[in-house]
Amino acid sequence: MSKRTLPDELRSVLLAHALHAPDPDDTVHRVLAATVAPQLPRPAARRPRRFSVLTGSAAAVLVAVLAGVGFVVDQSWHPNSDAAKSNSAAQSNEGQSNGIGHNFPTQQAGGRAVTPPRANIAPGEAGGAPANPVPPSELNCARLLPGSRLAIGSAAKARLAGMNQDLYLYDFRCVKPDGTRSASTVAAYVRAGSAVQLRAVLVSASFGGKVDFLGSDDHRLVVQLLSRQQDLIRQDYTTTDGVHFSEDTAVVAAACTPADLTTQIVRVDSASPTDGERPYAVQFTKHSGGICVLSGFPSVTAADGSAASAVPTLRGAAGGTGARVPEIVELAQGTTVAAMIEPAARPGCAPGGTVAVSLPSGRSVGVLPADVALCGAQVHPIVANARGSD
Amino acid sequence: MSVAGSRSATDEQFTEFVRTHTAALLRTGYLLTRDAGNAEELVQDTLVWLYPRWTQVLEADHPLAYVRKAVVNRFLAARRRMSSTEVRYDPTLERFTDQPDRRDETAEVDERLAIWQELGELSERQRTAIVLRFFHDLPDDEVAQVLDCRVGTVRSLISRSLNALRRKGKFADDGVGSAYLRNVR
Numbered sequence: 147m148s149k150r151t152l153p154d155e156l157r158s159v160l161l162a163h164a165l166h167a168p169d170p171d172d173t174v175h176r177v178l179a180a181t182v183a184p185q186l187p188r189p190a191a192r193r194p195r196r197f198s199v200l201t202g203s204a205a206a207v208l209v210a211v212l213a214g215v216g217f218v219v220d221q222s223w224h225p226n227s228d229a230a231k232s233n234s235a236a237q238s239n240e241g242q243s244n245g246i247g248h249n250f251p252t253q254q255a256g257g258r259a260v261t262p263p264r265a266n267i268a269p270g271e272a273g274g275a276p277a278n279p280v281p282p283s284e285l286n287c288a289r290l291l292p293g294s295r296l297a298i299g300s301a302a303k304a305r306l307a308g309m310n311q312d313l314y315l316y317d318f319r320c321v322k323p324d325g326t327r328s329a330s331t332v333a334a335y336v337r338a339g340s341a342v343q344l345r346a347v348l349v350s351a352s353f354g355g356k357v358d359f360l361g362s363d364d365h366r367l368v369v370q371l372l373s374r375q376q377d378l379i380r381q382d383y384t385t386t387d388g389v390h391f392s393e394d395t396a397v398v399a400a401a402c403t404p405a406d407l408t409t410q411i412v413r414v415d416s417a418s419p420t421d422g423e424r425p426y427a428v429q430f431t432k433h434s435g436g437i438c439v440l441s442g443f444p445s446v447t448a449a450d451g452s453a454a455s456a457v458p459t460l461r462g463a464a465g466g467t468g469a470r471v472p473e474i475v476e477l478a479q480g481t482t483v484a485a486m487i488e489p490a491a492r493p494g495c496a497p498g499g500t501v502a503v504s505l506p507s508g509r510s511v512g513v514l515p516a517d518v519a520l521c522g523a524q525v526h527p528i529v530a531n532a533r534g535s536d
Numbered sequence: 537m538s539v540a541g542s543r544s545a546t547d548e549q550f551t552e553f554v555r556t557h558t559a560a561l562l563r564t565g566y567l568l569t570r571d572a573g574n575a576e577e578l579v580q581d582t583l584v585w586l587y588p589r590w591t592q593v594l595e596a597d598h599p600l601a602y603v604r605k606a607v608v609n610r611f612l613a614a615r616r617r618m619s620s621t622e623v624r625y626d627p628t629l630e631r632f633t634d635q636p637d638r639r640d641e642t643a644e645v646d647e648r649l650a651i652w653q654e655l656g657e658l659s660e661r662q663r664t665a666i667v668l669r670f671f672h673d674l675p676d677d678e679v680a681q682v683l684d685c686r687v688g689t690v691r692s693l694i695s696r697s698l699n700a701l702r703r704k705g706k707f708a709d710d711g712v713g714s715a716y717l718r719n720v721r
Contacts, residue, residue, distance in 0.1 A: 152701060153670060155648070155651060156651065156670045156698075156701065157670050157671070159651045159652050159655075160567055160670060162648070163566070163567060164563040164567055164671065166566060167559070167565070167566035167567075167572070168566065168573075170562055172576065173558050173576050173579055173580050174554055174555055177558070177579075177580055177583045177584060177587075178551060178554060180580075180584045180587075181583070182547040182550055182551055182587070183551075491584075491588040492547075492587075
């Protein structure tokens with residue numbers, strides 16, 4: 147029996163674990179660089195660009211296959227179908243994403259929020275997917291994204307016609323403490339007692355897609371994801387035995403290109419006002435027809451050659467969306483979406499008058515007039531309103 | 537003194553504070569968030585947010601306590617905003633959980649490990665009260681000031697937390713109840 151009291155033991159435990167706190171040097175440097183000394187060389191960002199590393203040949207192969215086959219999007223199911231659209235204002239603040247894996251029903255793009263049947267559910271919800279799937283053995287977070295931990299982004303339960311048991315879909319991803327995440331691994335399970343048993347891996351992390359939505363109808367499992375090239379694609383899976391699956395792929399919406407958009411930078415009011423300078427918003431307005439998608443952080447750099455640039459942040463001083471990853475934003479013709487630029491309280495450089503802006507895909511939209519000093523500034527992810535912040 | 541001179545002096549004081557106290561704030565942040573990256577983000581964002589209002593901090597009786605309260609408030613606010621749909625795989629439990637990360641990399645005796653894990657199961661407010669009371673040794677009235685609640689609420693938070701922790705081991709005050717618990721009841 148211990149001779150110590152609980153408070154004594156508690157103090158000991160807290161003191162011991164406080165020793166695991168991070169080294170303060172990096173934090174001191176970042177804080178000073180963002181406040182009193184923006185001329186300090188910026189250390190490696192804790193929040194690296196989420197999508198910049200997602201390049202490779204698999205997407206090119208996918209696009210080539212899709213172009214050759216000419217898949218057609220099922221407009222009766224997609225929320226941007228004519229049936230799903232309403233007269234909601236294009237720049238309404240409603241319909242914000244409510245978090246990972248629940249983006250699909252809440253896209254606005256001129257349409258109302260539409261919840262498909264049997265949509266995403268959080269594992270463990272009553273009547274939903276069990277919360278304890280054993281991840282596929284091929285999923286190795288230490289290799290996929292060092293320093294990350296395994297998480298389930300979303301799950302779905304499905305009962306397909308002709309099958310006598312439910313299927314459970316899970317979106318596994320590896321997530322680092324700063325919110326950086328790996329590509330998704332989507333796997334199908336069946337119930338075995340109180341647990342679930344793996345039947346098939348439908349989408350491997352090597353595919354490079356990031357799941358937006360899992361769902362089903364009577365005949366198919368549906369996985370909607372953002373591809374390596376930031377196209378929103380949909381993969382339908384049919385099966386009769388829950389073991390062997392046939393796959394069908396379609397492009398729901400291509401990534402927006404500079405040719406689709408009119409871009410400008412404007413001053414906006416912050417939802418979380420500080421004593422510092424008012425924020426700006428990089429606004430993207432779609433002027434072409436059809437639907438396209440944006441997700442992530444635009445690149446905003448000084449056009450005067452000074453190399454000053456806004457650092458991506460999910461939850462900077464002005465708050466942020468509350469989501470743990472950037473949401474996927476769909477744009478219809480006339481829709482404006484935006485990313486907020488938050489200037490430093492005391493920037494160490496003068497505004498250059500112009501800034502260079504690129505889309506999350508890396509494609510440049512050009513140099514824009516803007517009287518914003520980028521030293522120590524932060525840029526938030528693109529969200530579905532014209533202010534760039536909730 | 538000119539405005540520029542005043543700002544410069546404030547900057548110097550801010551810089552000195554950041555260099556002196558960031559390590560302590562990170563320790564608090566780590567005990568609250570239980571994650572190194574989240575602790576860094578919490579402390580960094582708090583200090584950057586406070587910088588424009590640093591004169592208010594300096595006017596406080598205890599600037600460190602003022603900043604610590606800002607860290608706590610930001611931690612509790614961030615937890616409210618966190619997505620409720622993502623769940624995390626907990627290797628110690630071999631299952632997914634929507635509870636905060638209870639990952640532990642130390643090799644301590646089972647009893648201490650159990651206490652650390654149980655701290656991760658507490659609510660954010662309970663854990664904050666425990667950290668302020670037993671790590672920072674703040675009296676209950678100061679914990680109440682940080683949490684913006686009544687002293688009775690603090691004692692209730694801590695009492696329930698200690699009861700939960702007590703199940704994780706055998707302690708010298710078992711059977712008679714700790715002085716703290718006796719005072720609460």
